[in-house]
Amino acid sequence: MSTPILLQADVIVVGSGPGGATLARDLAQQGKKKVLLLERGIDYRSLACYGTYLGALIYSDRMSLLFTQEGLNIVRPLMVGGATSMYCGCAAPPPNWLKIKYGVDIDQPVSETMEELEIAPLPAELRGEASTRIAQAAQALGYDWQPQLKFMRPARAKNFQKACGARCMVGCRCGAKWNAAEYVDEAVAAGADLRTRARVERVLVEDGHAVGVEGFLGGTPFTALAETVVLAAGGIGTPRILQASGFKQAGVGMTMDVTVMVYGFIKERGIGNEPPMTWSWENPEVGYMLSTLIDPWLLYPIITTLKGPKYPLYWPRWNNILGVMIKLKDEVSGGVFPDGKISKPLTDNDRPRLKMAEDVCHKILIESGAKPDTIFMTPLRGTHPSGTVRIGEMLDTNLQTETPGLYVCDASVFPEALDRPTVLTIIGLAKRLAKHLAA
Numbered sequence: 001m002s003t004p005i006l007l008q009a010d011v012i013v014v015g016s017g018p019g020g021a022t023l024a025r026d027l028a029q030q031g032k033k034k035v036l037l038l039e040r041g042i043d044y045r046s047l048a049c050y051g052t053y054l055g056a057l058i059y060s061d062r063m064s065l066l067f068t069q070e071g072l073n074i075v076r077p078l079m080v081g082g083a084t085s086m087y088c089g090c091a092a093p094p095p096n097w098l099k100i101k102y103g104v105d106i107d108q109p110v111s112e113t114m115e116e117l118e119i120a121p122l123p124a125e126l127r128g129e130a131s132t133r134i135a136q137a138a139q140a141l142g143y144d145w146q147p148q149l150k151f152m153r154p155a156r157a158k159n160f161q162k163a164c165g166a167r168c169m170v171g172c173r174c175g176a177k178w179n180a181a182e183y184v185d186e187a188v189a190a191g192a193d194l195r196t197r198a199r200v201e202r203v204l205v206e207d208g209h210a211v212g213v214e215g216f217l218g219g220t221p222f223t224a225l226a227e228t229v230v231l232a233a234g235g236i237g238t239p240r241i242l243q244a245s246g247f248k249q250a251g252v253g254m255t256m257d258v259t260v261m262v263y264g265f266i267k268e269r270g271i272g273n274e275p276p277m278t279w280s281w282e283n284p285e286v287g288y289m290l291s292t293l294i295d296p297w298l299l300y301p302i303i304t305t306l307k308g309p310k311y312p313l314y315w316p317r318w319n320n321i322l323g324v325m326i327k328l329k330d331e332v333s334g335g336v337f338p339d340g341k342i343s344k345p346l347t348d349n350d351r352p353r354l355k356m357a358e359d360v361c362h363k364i365l366i367e368s369g370a371k372p373d374t375i376f377m378t379p380l381r382g383t384h385p386s387g388t389v390r391i392g393e394m395l396d397t398n399l400q401t402e403t404p405g406l407y408v409c410d411a412s413v414f415p416e417a418l419d420r421p422t423v424l425t426i427i428g429l430a431k432r433l434a435k436h437l438a439a
């Protein structure tokens with residue numbers, strides 16, 4: 001039997017998505033604390049499979065075939081950079097209610113980040129002709145669609161127009177899209193100790209205080225000790241670690257920003273090869289967000305098979321699809337359970353609001369030129385597993401659990417569904433926590 005590995009640090013950060021990467025970078029750059037960053041996946045960026053359909057299957061949990069008990073498909077990338085390796089690069093400021101209702105003010109770190117990463121909409125000529133056609137149709141109907149803020153800098157890519165497309169959702173190969181793995185690089189450059197293939201199983205608590213974590217490092221058992229432990233393993237990973245550590249409330253209830261796409265077909269070129277989500281509109285009264293998006297080419301037949309046998313037959317016409325994505329502000333329901341199951345039922349209040357959003361998408365697609373008899377809605381899916389260790393319930397406003405020294409800093413902490421891109425909010429929370437821990 002191999003000898004257990006022992007590691008030591010001042011702060012342990014578990015998970016290298018936007019929450020963990022930002023926190024590790026800021027703490028390491030402050031230079032006051034020894035930071036250990038533990039990530040269960042590896043860094044795929046330099047491998048040939050990165051940014052390919054095969055890669056997306058390799059680095060997603062259960063080869064992208066992870067489903068809730070109700071059949072919602074969840075794409076859960078497990079790799080350095082977390083889900084930002086496969087996200088659409090959209091940015092949105094945190095919702096006002098986070099500050100007003102929950103007392104969590106991250107305005108300053110968010111504006112710092114917007115400046116540092118030059119977050120802005122894509123220039124008009126790069127937003128995609130068909131995507132812009134959808135936005136103009138929506139505007140003509142009175143919906144105030146706006147260019148979507150992006151974590152994308154086309155100037156960083158050699159040939160953004162040719163390289164980008166929904167393909168960047170399997171991993172950005174052109175380099176235009178910011179990825180949290182870049183913050184991991186900066187953390188390491190500032191002295192953080194990054195261990196990949198480090199799967200944390202549980203938190204160690206002594207005399208009521210967190211003292212470290214244990215798990216497996218490349219298959220060998222390891223223990224890591226530190227006075228501060230921050231879980232940033234994502235909306236599914238973090239509650240699982242807490243459950244295994246005896247926190248029974250973790251994972252009870254979750255939010256997901258439940259997502260569907262509404263598709264319609266046109267004769268001309270659709271939005272499939274255009275950058276994803278270049279335009280969007282939020283309806284805060286009803287609680288949903290709409291944006292331009294369709295499934296990447298290879299995912300289309302898989303997702304539409306779940307809808308019914310006739311839908312994958314339209315695959316050859318993938319190039320002619322106009323699509324509007326709905327993200328619903330779903331109520332807290334279901335959860336992540338210790339037996340590995342995940343449940344995310346829609347509530348009685350969710351269903352009619354989703355129907356209202358679907359009706360608006362129908363109108364917009366018809367106005368954009370789609371034939372009404374080609375319009376259909378894809379099955380439900382979940383791209384933002386979150387709200388599983390909520391602020392105000394399991395966490396105080398500094399993101400600390402009832403156990404001193406144990407913090408959470410990822411999408412788990414959302415007290416309600418964000419109903420918008422999550423990453424900028426998570427970065428803001430992590431920067432704020434880095435300041436708090438330094439103090």
Ligand SMILES: Cc1cc2nc3c(=O)[nH]c(=O)nc-3n(C[C@H](O)[C@H](O)[C@H](O)COP(=O)(O)OP(=O)(O)OC[C@H]3O[C@@H](n4cnc5c(N)ncnc54)[C@H](O)[C@@H]3O)c2cc1C
Nearest residue numbers: 015017019040082083088090200234237410411421422423
């Ligand atoms: C297809 C897709 C498109 C998206 N598009 C957008 C978008 O355009 N804009 C936006 O803002 N958001 C988008 N999102 C959502 C966003 O990417 C996530 O909400 C965000 O990355 C969550 O950050 P996180 O820090 O909570 O966790 P994650 O990014 O999930 O990172 C968690 C990390 O922890 C690691 N981990 C898990 N368990 C363990 C363990 N036991 N031990 C050690 N490490 C562990 C994982 O491997 C992972 O690297 C998208 C998501 C998907 C899937």
